[in-house]
């Protein structure tokens with residue numbers, strides 16, 4: 295199956311999952327936002343992320359030779375896309391137990407249907423700011439070449455990259471450029487802004503991807 299066909303299947307799969315599950319009524323299928331004791335879970339638009347990853351692969355800013363981390367991976371859709379469709383070894387870290395259990399079950403199903411095969415995909419529960427989370431998962435933070443975060447404790451992960459990651463590590467921040475309080479490009483000490491991938495025109499929330507490099 296080629297990457298395009300795999301992507302379409304993955305998209306349908308997550309749409310189906312969203313229609314059938316509500317995480318015990320706490321995840322709204324309409325707004326795609328869930329409230330949990332540890333915070334907010336909102337899922338990325340898989341189309342927008344796919345467009346961004348395709349562009350970054352074409353630019354050479356992202357490649358298949360280093361690990362991709364989704365810091366706060368929710369139901370795992372971003373890592374399913376990066377590992378399953380784009381063959382980038384991927385790790386997803388999520389600290390909310392309920393969201394993690396749900397995402398883990400989805401990833402297990404995707405593996406059983408051979409939607410993710412041949413490329414490592416590690417889905418783990420823990421705090422992405424803590425080294426022990428990576429040690430337990432068997433992937434060192436320093437071996438991660440690309441870090442993705444959908445605006446949730448982004449300052450913490452940006453600071454960890456600035457402190458610990460090798461030079462050249464890429465940080466992709468999914469952000470809402472139209473909210474007045476967040477308008478403009480955020481700055482992170484130790485990271486250099488590279489470019490912005492504008493929102494996918496199909497996405498109602500019009501989220502964009504800001505790209506930084508250590």
Ligand SMILES: C[S@@+](CC[C@H](N)C(=O)[O-])C[C@H]1O[C@@H](n2cnc3c(N)ncnc32)[C@H](O)[C@@H]1O
Nearest residue numbers: 335336337338366367368388389421422444446
């Ligand atoms: C906005 S959701 C994004 C989900 C997923 N990345 C996506 O794009 O579909 C952010 C998630 O990050 C998780 N999170 C926030 N801080 C975290 C931390 N320090 N360690 C692990 N997970 C965290 C939250 O529980 C939430 O599920």
